[in-house]
Amino acid sequence: MIWIGSHVSMKAPDYLLGAVKESIGYGSNAFMIYTGPPQNSRRVDVDRFRLEEAAQLMQESGIDPERIIVHAPYIINLANSLKPETADFGAEFLQEELRRVTQIGASTLVLHPGSHIKAGADVGIRWIADRLNQVLDADDSNVVIALETMAGKGTEIGRNFEELQAIRELVNKKDRIGVCLDTCHIHDAGYDLTEFETVLDEFDRILGLDSLKVIHVNDSKNPRGARKDRHENLGHGHIGFETLYGIVHHPRLENVTKILETPWVEDRPPYREEIELLRMEPASAAIEAAAQAVEARKKTAEEAEPGENPAAAAV
Numbered sequence: 001m002i003w004i005g006s007h008v009s010m011k012a013p014d015y016l017l018g019a020v021k022e023s024i025g026y027g028s029n030a031f032m033i034y035t036g037p038p039q040n041s042r043r044v045d046v047d048r049f050r051l052e053e054a055a056q057l058m059q060e061s062g063i064d065p066e067r068i069i070v071h072a073p074y075i076i077n078l079a080n081s082l083k084p085e086t087a088d089f090g091a092e093f094l095q096e097e098l099r100r101v102t103q104i105g106a107s108t109l110v111l112h113p114g115s116h117i118k119a120g121a122d123v124g125i126r127w128i129a130d131r132l133n134q135v136l137d138a139d140d141s142n143v144v145i146a147l148e149t150m151a152g153k154g155t156e157i158g159r160n161f162e163e164l165q166a167i168r169e170l171v172n173k174k175d176r177i178g179v180c181l182d183t184c185h186i187h188d189a190g191y192d193l194t195e196f197e198t199v200l201d202e203f204d205r206i207l208g209l210d211s212l213k214v215i216h217v218n219d220s221k222n223p224r225g226a227r228k229d230r231h232e233n234l235g236h237g238h239i240g241f242e243t244l245y246g247i248v249h250h251p252r253l254e255n256v257t258k259i260l261e262t263p264w265v266e267d268r269p270p271y272r273e274e275i276e277l278l279r280m281e282p283a284s285a286a287i288e289a290a291a292q293a294v295e296a297r298k299k300t301a302e303e304a305e306p307g308e309n310p311a312a313a314a315v
């Protein structure tokens with residue numbers, strides 16, 4: 001059994017009910033939402049989320065609330081020591097977000113650790129941990145904050161497993177801190193996913209495999225170590241379908257929720273097709289089908305009318 005889904009939208013008027021319906025349409029048994037627009041902090045009241053109908057539909061279709069992943073907006077930067085009001089605002093928002101996550105019935109909140117701007121990673125790590133302590137010490141839910149592995153662009157913290165461990169080490173409620181591993185991000189940060197067993201051993205040694213709550217399954221538009229963070233459709237990037245399939249089906253990761261955040265293709269979400277490919281067995285059949293899908297898209301791009309920009313189709 002694999003637990004897999006994608007980022008789905010969470011918008012008026014159906015909110016969580018709409019998110020569940022969208023997920024079912026992709027053949028998912030898990031999904032990830034933002035509680036509002038990812039780029040801002042405006043949030044409507046949870047009362048409007050249609051929680052009861054969503055819960056009922058989830059029960060009917062076998063989606064365990066444990067498999068709902070909430071992603072905090074990426075404007076939160078707990079590490080901004082140069083602008084303390086930004087870090088404080090992030091902490092306040094996070095406090096409220098934990099309440100929303102609890103009300104929704106989910107138990108995992110993914111958070112980008114933050115960027116230290118110019119203060120240095122050590123200062124940034126301390127700022128993140130201080131604010132996480134402030135938030136978690138005042139919260140008695142059991143929601144786990146899953147710190148995400150980052151690509152290391154700019155001054156991002158979380159570009160290796162050690163930095164995430166350094167944050168957790170300073171947090172009082174350590175059992176409330178988990179990890180979200182993003183395949184595109186760690187590839188861009190320099191980890192070699194073709195040697196995934198080694199990467200996993202390293203993760204286990206530094207963070208402990210028990211702390212791994214979510215895997216963001218994305219291919220990457222850039223070569224390993226590029227520190228870019230540009231997601232690509234499965235099989236169309238520098239990681240490749242076979243490696244990603246191996247991660248999704250890895251026996252040590254069976255209980256970890258996998259979430260796709262791959263880009264839309266020609267104004268359409270690609271998740272139904274990508275999830276179907278990832279569910280396909282045996283691996284050889286899935287790899288063959290994925291290769292054909294890559295070829296088919298290339299051909300479509302070549303056949304595109306002159307003047308149309310075929311590259312735009314992939315964004």
Ligand SMILES: [Zn+2]
Binds near residue numbers: 071110112148
């Ligand atoms: Zn993220």
